[in-house]
Amino acid sequence: MSDANYLSLEKLTLAYGDTVAVDKLDLSIAKGELLALLGPSGCGKTTTMRAIAGLLTPASGTIRLDNVDITRVSANKRAVGLVFQSYALFPHLSVFENVAFGLRLKGIKGRELEKRVEAGIKSVGLAKFVSRKPGELSGGQQQRVALARSMVMEPKVLLLDEPLSNLDARLRLEMRTELQRVQKETGVTMIFVTHDQGEALSLADRIVVMNGGIIEQIGTPEEIYNAPVSSFVADFVGFENIFELSDGALKTPSGTAILKTAAPFDAKGLAWRPANVMLGSGAFEGIVRGTSFAGNTREYxxxxxxxxxxAEVPANLPVHAMGETVAFDLPVNKAAPLNKFG
Structure with missing residues (x-):
């Protein structure tokens, strides 16, 4: 098996009783890749992660890691680390002892234990905090302790469940950088689950967008952001003007609308980000019902x-008042063509 198929999920079906949560999922993950499973609650991303970790037995399908079938291997024997959303640190233990906990269970002790724990703590920048208890640390520091605790076990794959969701905005930015640094320096294959598209776009090498237990799209952050393939993905990554096509025309509440330029012949829909709506001229008109200042831009x-x-325009342009009728256009060359609608 090549490094491109270091971890592979083959026709993986996951269910809770009679309810299928993930249906015949195929996914290959490269060695050393940083992959995001992205989607809303209930899309199957966390269920998929639990199956990789060994916490959920598949109804059918196969999980292979480094050319070994681990589908029925117990969680503690499959060389997969898991960092929980809640961190799951022991409040009565120091940073050192929290990081050492799993190693002690494996029978590692003495100087070997000290070296691995110290290296793990140093790798996440907490060398000065080895004696502190979790309650004496910030949320970001606790997250780093949880990361170090998994990393010292030298997993082949490291899973992170909504790793930044418990942090405030400033700490999220810091931890994004920290996660990228640790992953690149160690080369560990890392998969993180998130519902935050900004988090996935900023961190991942590739993103897997999931919906209703299936994969909607796999691609680089640039591909997902600029070229969504479906109306679901477009909506999820910020295309707020999304239309189905009927014989090349936009389907609207009042009928169909003809565009000045022909839509791609095989597209099922078109999607525009607010910034790609041309405001102030064009074939269409609208009444301003809301406006907000957003720093460098103004949103309507x-x-x-x-x-x-x-629509979104530079903030230095003249302001359109509430109730004002404004011309606008939807340039086809600024739209993302959608292969799937609904």
Whole structure:
């Protein structure tokens, strides 16, 4: 098996009783890759992670790691680390003892234990905090302790469940950088589960967007952000103006709308980010129903015959007042063509 198929999920079906949560999923993950499983609650991403970790037995399908079938291997024997969303640190133990806990269970002791724990703590930048208890650490520091505790076990794959969701905005930015640094320096294959598209886009080498137990799209952050293949993915990554196509025209609440430029012949829909809506001129009109200042830009909500339209323009342009009628256009060359709608 090549490094490109270091971890592979083959026709993986996961269920809770009679309810199928993940249906015949195929996914290959490269050695040393940082992969994000992205999607809303209930899409199957956490269930998939639990199966990789050995916490959920598949209904059918195969999980292979480094050319070994681990589908029925117990969680403690499959060389997979897991960092929980809640960190799951022992509050009465020091940083050192929290990181050492798993190693002690494996019978590692003495100087070997000390070397591995000290190296793990140093790798996450907490060498000065070895004697502190979790209650004496910030949320970001606790997250790093949990990361170090998994890393010292030298897993072949490291799983992180919503790793940044418990942190405030500033700490999330810091931990993104920290996770990337640790992953690149160690080369560990890392998979993290998130519902935050910004987190996935900023961290991952590749993103797997899941919906209803299936994969909607796999791609680089740039591919997911710029070229969503379905209306679901487009909506999830911030395309707020999404239309189904009917014979090349936009389907709207009031009928169909013809575009100046022909849509791609095989597209099922078109999607525009607010910044790609041309405001101030064009074939369509809308009434300003909402406006908000966002630093370098100003955002508008328009009431139109096409339905609600969101537009974003540089903040230094003249302001359109509430209730004002404004012309706008939807340039086809600025749209993302969608292969799947609904």
């Amino acid at each position: 909500l328009l009431d139109t015959d096409l339905g609600p339209i969101k």
